[in-house]
Structures are given as C-alpha cells and as structure tokens.
Amino acid sequence: MRVLVTGGAGFIGSHVVEALAARGHEPVVFDVREDPGADVRDAEAVGRALAGVDAVCHQAAMVGLGSGFADAAGYVSHNDLGTAVLLAAMAEAGVGRLVLAGSMVVYGEGRYECPRHGVVRPGPRAVADLDAGRFEPPCPVCGADLAPGLVGEDAPVDPRNVYATTKLAQEHLAAAWARCAGGSAVALRYHNVYGPGMPRDTPYAGVASFFRSALARGEAPRVFEDGRQRRDFVHVRDVAAANVVALEAEAAPGVLTAYNTGSGDPHTVGEMARALAAAYGGPRPVVTGEYRLGDVRHITADSSRLRDGLGWKPEVGFAEGMAEFARAGMRGA
Ligand SMILES: NC(=O)c1ccc[n+]([C@@H]2O[C@H](COP(=O)([O-])OP(=O)(O)OC[C@H]3O[C@@H](n4cnc5c(N)ncnc54)[C@H](O)[C@@H]3O)[C@@H](O)[C@H]2O)c1
Ligand SMILES: [Zn+2]
Numbered sequence: 001m002r003v004l005v006t007g008g009a010g011f012i013g014s015h016v017v018e019a020l021a022a023r024g025h026e027p028v029v030f031d032v033r034e035d036p037g038a039d040v041r042d043a044e045a046v047g048r049a050l051a052g053v054d055a056v057c058h059q060a061a062m063v064g065l066g067s068g069f070a071d072a073a074g075y076v077s078h079n080d081l082g083t084a085v086l087l088a089a090m091a092e093a094g095v096g097r098l099v100l101a102g103s104m105v106v107y108g109e110g111r112y113e114c115p116r117h118g119v120v121r122p123g124p125r126a127v128a129d130l131d132a133g134r135f136e137p138p139c140p141v142c143g144a145d146l147a148p149g150l151v152g153e154d155a156p157v158d159p160r161n162v163y164a165t166t167k168l169a170q171e172h173l174a175a176a177w178a179r180c181a182g183g184s185a186v187a188l189r190y191h192n193v194y195g196p197g198m199p200r201d202t203p204y205a206g207v208a209s210f211f212r213s214a215l216a217r218g219e220a221p222r223v224f225e226d227g228r229q230r231r232d233f234v235h236v237r238d239v240a241a242a243n244v245v246a247l248e249a250e251a252a253p254g255v256l257t258a259y260n261t262g263s264g265d266p267h268t269v270g271e272m273a274r275a276l277a278a279a280y281g282g283p284r285p286v287v288t289g290e291y292r293l294g295d296v297r298h299i300t301a302d303s304s305r306l307r308d309g310l311g312w313k314p315e316v317g318f319a320e321g322m323a324e325f326a327r328a329g330m331r332g333a
Pocket of ligand 2: 144
C-alpha cells in the first residue's frame with residue numbers, strides 16, 4: 001500500500017513511516033518541516049502528492065496547549081483548514097481511505113462517578129478552586145468527591161481549549177468527507193504519547209517531554225497540581241502500530257469510526273515523573289501546586305474497541321517504556 005503520511009517528519013509520524021516500511025508498505029512523507037512546499041493547506045501540493053496513493057495517514061497538526069489564545073488562528077489554519085484542503089484533494093483524486101491522528105482531548109474531563117448521582121460531567125474547574133489547591137472536580141449536583149473512570153468512544157465530547165476544538169473539528173470534517181465521498185475514515189484518539197524522538201519542551205509539547213527535558217538540564221521535574229492527576233501514557237511505537245492496523249483493516253465506507261488509543265494502564269503524572277527521574281538517575285520530582293488553565297484533571301481511556309475490533313495490543317509496558325525514554329534522544333524544536 002502506498003500511504004501518504006502527512007506530518008511524517010514529526011514525532012509520531014516518523015514512527016508511523018518506520019512501521020509502515022517495516023510491514024512492506026510504501027510510506028510517502030508530506031511534512032512542511034521536511035519540505036517547505038509540503039503544506040497540507042496547499043491544494044496543489046497535496047494534489048500532486050496524492051498521485052498513486054492508496055490511503056492517507058493524517059498526522060500533520062499544530063499540537064499542544066500553546067501559549068494563549070493568540071495561537072488560535074494558527075491551530076485552526078493548520079489543523080482544520082489543512083484537513084479540509086487535504087480531504088477535498090482526496091475526494092478529487094479518488095483516494096478513499098483515511099486514518100486520522102485524533103486525540104483524547106475531545107472528551108474534556110474524563111468520566112466520573114458520584115456515589116449518589118452516578119455518571120456525571122463536571123465542567124471546567126474554577127480558578128478559585130485551583131488557586132486554593134482544590135484540584136479534584138466535585139460532583140456538579142451535590143459537590144461530593146468523584147471517582148474517575150475509563151472513557152469510552154461514545155462519551156460526549158467537550159473540548160476545553162483551542163487545540164482540542166480543532167482536533168474535534170478534524171473528526172467532524174473527516175466524517176463529512178466519508179459521507180459525501182463514500183470514503184472510510186478512522187480516528188485514533190491518542191492518549192499521552194511518549195517515546196524516542198519526542199520534541200523537547202516548548203509550550204506545544206507534552207508533559208513527559210517537560211520532565212525529560214528538565215532531567216537533561218540536571219533539574220528536578222516540576223509536577224503541577226498535586227501530582228495525582230491521572231493519564232494514560234502510551235508508547236509511540238504502539239501508536240505507530242495502531243496506525244498500521246487501522247490502515248490495513250477493512251473499514252466501513254461512509255462513516256468515521258473512532259478508537260481510543262491508550263495503554264490501558266493509567267498512571268498519575270507524579271508516578272510518571274518519579275519513574276522517569278529514577279530511570280534517568282536524576283533529582284526527585286518536586287510537586288509545585290501550579291496549574292494550567294485548560295488542563296483537565298483525569299483522562300484515561302478504555303481502549304478495548306481498538307483491541308477487540310482491530311486486534312491491536314500495546315507491547316511496551318510503563319516501566320520499560322519510561323526506562324527507555326529516560327535514555328532516548330529527543331528532537332530539537
Ligand atoms: N503527542 C501526543 O501525545 C499526541 C496526543 C494526541 C494526538 N496527537 C496528534 O498526533 C499528531 C502528531 O503529533 P506529534 O506529537 O507527532 O507532533 P509533531 O509536532 O512532532 O508532528 C506534527 C508534524 O506535522 C507537521 N505539520 C504541522 N502543520 C503542517 C502543515 N500545515 N502541513 C504539513 N505538515 C505540517 C509538523 O511539521 C510536524 O512535523 C497530531 O495530529 C497530534 O494532534 C499527538
Ligand atoms: Zn453527586
């Protein structure tokens with residue numbers, strides 16, 4: 001299969017390229033980082049790149065939480081205009097298979113249960129609560145403590161920041177394309193991806209990268225909130241393998257199917273910092289109580305649809321993956 005990998009020079013995209021080649025496919029990288037002419041917002045360039053292509057694996061995006069609302073137009077441009085241009089070119093060229101890099105950020109706060117009210121959906125956390133160190137979102141009905149659970153694909157979406165909004169719009173665009181063009185679309189909603197080649201810390205990077213970069217500078221990882229926020233850290237090679245199985249699988253035409261892509265083994269951010277610092281042999285993490293508006297408290301996936309439906313399973317365990325990541329190279333900005 002000849003596969004156009006947009007964002008194929010990025011962190012995840014470059015692992016997808018490697019995994020596709022290892023399976024005997026022919027990946028074609030389309031990434032503005034590698035070639036200034038390879039911008040997904042450029043219809044002509046995309047049209048040329050689609051010649052002879054069987055499927056598109058769309059990883060290109062502006063990522064992270066950014067540095068404030070000033071970035072909003074950039075996110076919308078790269079992520080949503082870019083996806084629209086790409087899909088229109090696919091419809092024009094008759095390329096009917098898409099695998100999209102989705103994200104768990106579409107869910108907002110994860111799934112919570114109140115002992116009295118069952119499954120509830122807490123809204124964004126109040127600044128006053130965060131300032132006072134009250135990081136757990138309370139039950140929106142009675143204010144009781146909530147138990148976090150695993151989010152399934154059918155959970156309601158609730159994007160909480162500009163990036164999340166653009167990742168959700170990408171899925172809606174892909175669903176509209178599948179309906180209109182009869183294509184098949186798969187969205188892999190990645191959880192926190194980490195591993196070799198992860199970009200060094202910028203406002204656009206993930207938390208594992210912040211900690212790893214601090215250790216490389218000889219500093220202690222600075223853990224925000226109280227360190228007990230839960231995430232699903234999934235290794236980049238497992239995410240690349242999920243892309244390969246999604247590209248190879250029979251996919252239903254005319255619809256978008258979403259799959260959570262997580263390790264199934266949630267950890268707190270504090271645990272991750274400790275595992276990484278220990279494996280690196282660096283200073284112990286410090287818990288700072290700082291917070292970022294737009295962050296959610298807990299978000300952990302139920303990835304059983306991907307395991308059962310596509311036969312994928314994660315191969316890299318948490319301890320092993322963090323030990324490798326502590327020694328692995330990172331990518332400069
Ligand atoms: N890293 C994570 O934890 C994570 C989690 C959920 C979803 N994702 C998604 O995975 C995908 C890949 O993310 P990543 O972490 O590898 O980020 P990355 O920044 O390393 O890679 C993105 C690549 O896209 C390219 N790109 C950006 N805009 C482009 C454009 N207009 N035209 C062509 N290329 C463009 C960049 O040059 C870069 O190489 C993104 O869609 C991201 O939203 C990542
Ligand atoms: Zn309640």
